[in-house]
Amino acid sequence: MSTSKKSRSLLLNIRNISIEGYSDEAWHPIIKGVDLQIKRGEVLGLIGESGAGKSTLGLAAMGFVRAGCRFTGGSISFEGKDLTKLSEKEKQKLWGTKFSYVAQSAAAAFNPAHTLLNQTIESSLSHNLETKENLKKNAVKLYREMQLPNPEEIGDRYPHQVSGGQLQRTMTAMAMTSKPDLIIFDEPTTALDVTTQVNVLATIRSIVKEHQTAAIYITHDLAVVVQMADRIQVLRYGETIEVAKTNQMLKSPNQEYTKSLWAVRSIQKKPQKKEDTILKIESIDASYDSGPMVLKNIDINVPTGRTVAIVGESGSGKSTTARSITGLLPPTNGKIIFQGRKLPARLSERSKEDLRRIQMIYQSPDTSMNPRHTVRDIIGRPLKFYHGVVGNRYTEKVIELLKMIELDESFIDRLPEELSGGQKQRICIARALAAEPDLIICDEVTSALDQIVQEGILKLLLRLQKELKISYIFITHDIATVKAIADEVVVMHQGSVVEQGLKKDIFSPPHPDYTKLLLSSVPEMDPKWLTRILTQ
Amino acid sequence: MSKASNQYSAKNEVSNTHVRRTIFQRSLISLSKAPFTAWLGMIIVSSYFFVAIFAPYLAPYGEAQIFKVPYAPWDNVHIFGTDRLGRDILSRLIYGARNTMGIALTTTFLAFLIGVGLGLLSAILRGWVDQILARFVDILMAIPSLIFALMLLSIFGSTALNLILIIAVLDSTRVFRLARAVGMNVVVMEYVEAARLRGEKISWIMGREILPNILPPLVAEFGLRFCYVFLMIASLSFLGVGIQPPTADWGSMVRDTGELIQFAAYDVTAAMTPILPAAAIGILTIGVNFVVDWFLYLTSGLKDEHQ
Numbered sequence: 082m083s084t085s086k087k088s089r090s091l092l093l094n095i096r097n098i099s100i101e102g103y104s105d106e107a108w109h110p111i112i113k114g115v116d117l118q119i120k121r122g123e124v125l126g127l128i129g130e131s132g133a134g135k136s137t138l139g140l141a142a143m144g145f146v147r148a149g150c151r152f153t154g155g156s157i158s159f160e161g162k163d164l165t166k167l168s169e170k171e172k173q174k175l176w177g178t179k180f181s182y183v184a185q186s187a188a189a190a191f192n193p194a195h196t197l198l199n200q201t202i203e204s205s206l207s208h209n210l211e212t213k214e215n216l217k218k219n220a221v222k223l224y225r226e227m228q229l230p231n232p233e234e235i236g237d238r239y240p241h242q243v244s245g246g247q248l249q250r251t252m253t254a255m256a257m258t259s260k261p262d263l264i265i266f267d268e269p270t271t272a273l274d275v276t277t278q279v280n281v282l283a284t285i286r287s288i289v290k291e292h293q294t295a296a297i298y299i300t301h302d303l304a305v306v307v308q309m310a311d312r313i314q315v316l317r318y319g320e321t322i323e324v325a326k327t328n329q330m331l332k333s334p335n336q337e338y339t340k341s342l343w344a345v346r347s348i349q350k351k352p353q354k355k356e357d358t359i360l361k362i363e364s365i366d367a368s369y370d371s372g373p374m375v376l377k378n379i380d381i382n383v384p385t386g387r388t389v390a391i392v393g394e395s396g397s398g399k400s401t402t403a404r405s406i407t408g409l410l411p412p413t414n415g416k417i418i419f420q421g422r423k424l425p426a427r428l429s430e431r432s433k434e435d436l437r438r439i440q441m442i443y444q445s446p447d448t449s450m451n452p453r454h455t456v457r458d459i460i461g462r463p464l465k466f467y468h469g470v471v472g473n474r475y476t477e478k479v480i481e482l483l484k485m486i487e488l489d490e491s492f493i494d495r496l497p498e499e500l501s502g503g504q505k506q507r508i509c510i511a512r513a514l515a516a517e518p519d520l521i522i523c524d525e526v527t528s529a530l531d532q533i534v535q536e537g538i539l540k541l542l543l544r545l546q547k548e549l550k551i552s553y554i555f556i557t558h559d560i561a562t563v564k565a566i567a568d569e570v571v572v573m574h575q576g577s578v579v580e581q582g583l584k585k586d587i588f589s590p591p592h593p594d595y596t597k598l599l600l601s602s603v604p605e606m607d608p609k610w611l612t613r614i615l616t617q
Numbered sequence: 618m619s620k621a622s623n624q625y626s627a628k629n630e631v632s633n634t635h636v637r638r639t640i641f642q643r644s645l646i647s648l649s650k651a652p653f654t655a656w657l658g659m660i661i662v663s664s665y666f667f668v669a670i671f672a673p674y675l676a677p678y679g680e681a682q683i684f685k686v687p688y689a690p691w692d693n694v695h696i697f698g699t700d701r702l703g704r705d706i707l708s709r710l711i712y713g714a715r716n717t718m719g720i721a722l723t724t725t726f727l728a729f730l731i732g733v734g735l736g737l738l739s740a741i742l743r744g745w746v747d748q749i750l751a752r753f754v755d756i757l758m759a760i761p762s763l764i765f766a767l768m769l770l771s772i773f774g775s776t777a778l779n780l781i782l783i784i785a786v787l788d789s790t791r792v793f794r795l796a797r798a799v800g801m802n803v804v805v806m807e808y809v810e811a812a813r814l815r816g817e818k819i820s821w822i823m824g825r826e827i828l829p830n831i832l833p834p835l836v837a838e839f840g841l842r843f844c845y846v847f848l849m850i851a852s853l854s855f856l857g858v859g860i861q862p863p864t865a866d867w868g869s870m871v872r873d874t875g876e877l878i879q880f881a882a883y884d885v886t887a888a889m890t891p892i893l894p895a896a897a898i899g900i901l902t903i904g905v906n907f908v909v910d911w912f913l914y915l916t917s918g919l920k921d922e923h924q
Contacts, residue, residue: 106646407814428813436816449807453829466815488628516815 098155126310130531181256198236246277304604365415390567440513444525446505503534658907727785732792740800833916840909867894
């Protein structure tokens with residue numbers, strides 16, 4: 082076959098590309114002279130923290146820049162043509178035939194008003210690649226390859242009638258219909274649960290290999306990229322830090338920065354022995370309005386000054402448990418005992434003092450801080466509200482809190498949009514600390530952040546716990562985070578507690594079936610992990 | 618790359634800080650980019666306000682001053698002539714700006730106070746409060762507002778206060794709808810939940826958490842509402858139940874001088890007389906709309922598409 086010869090030839094060659102973005106009345110560099118080569122049939126992993134320019138570079142590989150951005154230098158050569166010089170019309174001919182793009186959120190990328198099949202073949206049809214019948218047949222074949230259930234019929238469904246994982250696979254099938262030379266995957270599994278992610282990764286990998294399609298795989302999850310990529314390119318601040326074969330980069334990264342990326346999953350908290358209980362949840366049930374029960378007979382104990390991690394996939398009732406504890410969703414049954422006293426079920430019945438003692442930090446700092454309030458207002462409000470701090474003391478206290486979270490007074494007048502993701506989450510932590518609480522509920526506080534930033538936040542939380550003796554309930558679906566921070570672990574599945582105990586007991590066999598599945602689905606930093614888990 | 622920059626530090630994370638600009642500087646930048654229509658709109662609106670504020674100094678004669686000759690033609694003494702009682706048309710046009718716009722502005726403010734207050738209350742509390750308020754608003758909106766206002770004014774009498782109150786209540790239903798809809802999108806945000814968990818009062822949640830985030834659509838709506846209120850007052854005055862004589866008002870001026878239009882064949886300027894107050898209404902409406910359009914364009918984010 083000619084594929085082996087073909088696979089060695091260079092498909093795309095990006096030389097010294099520079100891209101600028103427009104904001105604040107001026108052009109700012111986003112990509113500063115990056116080279117990128119990709120051969121036929123090769124999978125290149127593009128990693129880096131958010132703001133590194135991964136997505137911008139990924140789109141640039143198709144000759145595309147987002148609105149408000151422009152190319153300022155360099156060349157992108159594909160089949161002897163420089164994409165930066167082509168007209169919009171010429172590029173449109175290439176898009177959807179030679180190039181395809183798989184976006185992060187399949188749910189947002191599909192049109193809810195059309196069936197999956199029609200959307201799958203839409204772009205190939207508009208480029209007149211083949212007849213409608215052939216395209217349909219081909220799509221069904223791809224659905225089968227993507228291991229979608231009922232490949233003949235699933236195409237007649239609408240996007241809301243299939244699960245998130247299925248939708249992401251359909252989107253990959255859609256990208257494959259035109260038999261492109263290059264597919265760009267932009268964080269295709271980030272929005273999925275670990276248990277779903279495994280299947281999607283496996284199907285993407287096999288279909289790319291089967292069709293000898295080249296791919297750029299963009300992600301911030303190192304363990305994932307290690308499974309998928311032949312070669313890895315590390316970006317930071319719009320520049321290439323390092324490019325190397327996956328194995329080589331894993332074994333001996335050259336740059337300090339790459340090493341630090343690899344070292345992230347190294348925090349391990351030593352579990353400490355139990356003391357007295359600060360929060361005791363006794364067999365609570367809960368449901369939204371009069372719908373089905375979403376929490377069934379939950380019992381959880383939180384020891385004073387310790388961390389209890391609640392793990393489980395989405396829909397398992399983790400966040401609902403948090404809402405019940407805070408009183409936003411009063412439980413229909415059972416009691417919540419806090420510091421030896423039964424808490425009123427409803428938020429409106431709790432005293433200011435009750436509210437002060439339990440604080441909450443949310444997953445997305447973007448939506449949990451008012452975009453129109455400055456850092457001073459955000460951190461200062463609980464100080465004023467609970468402790469009556471005003472005047473000079475107010476600013477002093479705010480700065481004191483900023484220092485506690487390793488920021489300084491230069492941040493005091495910023496708005497949330499002027500902070501990075503990690504800084505935002507730190508401000509949310511400071512807001513919780515300002516109330517001087519005894520218990521903080523952290524709902525997926527690190528899952529929207531880059532690895533290296535996650536590490537910083539986790540270290541901060543651990544330090545604060547040591548200094549202030551705060552107890553945490555840490556809700557997460559990320560097992561690495563649990564290992565880093567928890568003393569005790571609660572595994573939840575479909576609204577019930579599967580298992581609860583000390584971290585070392587939960588993470589060592591024997592496991593109940595569900596815990597086993599959950600633990601085995603967590604990607605590891607071993608290129609053979611996915612292959613191994615699939616053969617098991 | 619130096620060793621130090623490889624060390625992780627929360628302070629050094631990439632974030633897009635903006636250049637610190639005062640509201641004044643930001644407005645200057647926006648103004649320098651404003652399109653021609655926006656400038657035209659701003660000039661129109663500000664000159665109307667200028668006329669309204671300085672009416673006593675600008676008007677050649679008093680608002681209700683009566684001269685000997687009714688229906689005087691356009692000349693040097695009475696630039697736009699006089700009406701059927703012998704009052705100077707130009708003076709009345711100038712005072713009319715003050716009366717019509719003053720009442721329209723007060724009414725719009727009141728409508729927003731009622732509409733935004735209740736709309737946000739509805740959005741936050743939901744449940745039966747929302748149901749009762751929303752259904753009541755539905756009932757009010759089901760009746761054509763001009764006819765409803767006519768009816769209410771004939772019941773309670775056409776005083777300026779009644780006029781303001783009745784139109785404000787009728788118009789607040791539209792504002793209520795908008796405030797409730799945009800407020801609903803903000804209420805579900807986690808920062809509102811965080812404020813609730815903190816134990817904040819409903820007034821704080823309304824005023825400090827939600828209101829700043831829904832201001833742009835409300836300001837735009839304010840401009841449009843002002844036009845509608847203004848037109849409604851003019852229509853009511855034209856029908857004779859709005860602003861009562863001798864107070865000058867453009868709507869009633871159109872009615873009073875309306876019959877002159879039939880003399881167009883003999884004296885074009887006389888026929889123009891009723892057109893003047895009508896044009897005053899029309900031009901202001903267009904001017905306000907130009908400004909509102911530009912403001913919506915600035916705040917909607919649509920502009921990114923065209924860069």
